[in-house]
Amino acid sequence: MEQNLQRRSGVALWRQIADSISSDIVRNIQDPNGKLPGEIALAARYGVNRHTVRTALRALSEQGLLETRHGDGTYVLRKPHVVYPLGRRTRFSDGIGDQAGAKRGRLVSSMLEPAETNVALGLALHPGTQVLRLDTISEADGYPMTRSTSWFDAGRFATMADFFSRTGSITAALKHYGIEDYFRKSTRIHARHATTAEIAELKLSAGAIVLVTHAVNATPEGEPLQYSITRFPADKVTLSIETDIAQ
Amino acid sequence: MEQNLQRRSGVALWRQIADSISSDIVRNIQDPNGKLPGEIALAARYGVNRHTVRTALRALSEQGLLETRHGDGTYVLRKPHVVYPLGRRTRFSDGIGDQAGAKRGRLVSSMLEPAETNVALGLALHPGTQVLRLDTISEADGYPMTRSTSWFDAGRFATMADFFSRTGSITAALKHYGIEDYFRKSTRIHARHATTAEIAELKLSAGAIVLVTHAVNATPEGEPLQYSITRFPADKVTLSIETDIAQ
DNA sequence: TCGAATTTGTGCGTATGTATG
């Protein structure tokens, strides 16, 4: 039936099936804690041999997404899926506060560098101006959920990294500079395959897809504060935009 | 160097290399119209045989991303890229008006069907209520850019399909029902590999990624009008959210 | 407790795809 599997594509059938089942779970088409169809039924659905289905299920079990019980069936263990709101007041660390355990980001590295053209454009600085670059990773339930790189005007926010690593929050760090409130000015979204570095940092499997946002945060007056590039594992994350029509 | 390629991962090395080169180009690490390193250099960088690199380059050439010149080298071809605004007033057919030639959508099919749960939820109807389903494709510069499925309350918008196919625009069709204005109420975004049907309809290559939006459009009073699922080719499209801070 | 049906687990032979030198 649903044999939209690609042969000779460089992606093994078992991995395509694993991705499909994983995304079914993520999209709530499969009940969390529910029972999957039997291996024979799955093989028929995907138009493959039962061995191939078993390879896919084994991969997902090793990943901790499924559990198979001999003579019984295969069960969905949990649903590690997060919806990130992308609103005017978006702060990623806040956004997932009520959905997952961790709210803190972890500082991977920080450095001063001259602004590239896209960073300079986002921060309304001249290209080459010294900027502070923060590389961070945030986790939910122990799993990496975002890999983010942010830039700030170094002349103004030189010691940002200290404040961030102490609080794990950009919002809190900006408060030290007297910035009580800020807004998401623009967000651009695209998707691509993860690089090898991202596969390692976000604990993904080869061929995984990442959602990528390029965003500018600004003061209520429209003055740019932060330019950031954030990468999300596409199989675990949905981005959400809710508009308040009353505005 | 970068030989963190994964073996036995279900994704062939040549595809991992192709994805890596492809994302380098997307991230502007490789110059458009620039020359790639030679096959021997690439093989060394990824720690694989030259044959494997050649398989990756051939796949990217067939995809139209590279061009190899016998005795010379491999060159990056320019990629047409479209930015879709996702704002309060988002209408896809309007959005690309100033960027690309075509503004019209083409009706693929229309039918009446009972509302599935997610459609019913989006339109605030009871599941099973009769809804009108429109399947459309829009193109820019002769290339398919969106593949969209929309649902409307059949009791109210029964003859929607006629109006749409005449004008090629949802906005224009809704005017026939006295709806002068409407707003994007919510948008959810995720990304996944394209299905075989999508590969055919959007003229993609095997293993391509699609950006998927689930959206609700509503009247200024908040009454849902349209629930739609839209798929964009991720290598040709960036979604953009611009916030008017003054609001 | 039994037995039959169902479901997962395992072995083997073969063909094709992937990767190397």
Place this chain on the structure above:
DNA sequence: GCATACATACGCACAAATTCG
């Protein structure tokens, strides 16, 4: 292009565990 090694996918057969009447 050729030869070699391993990964992937298939088909068939049968074993082992669970469920249920």
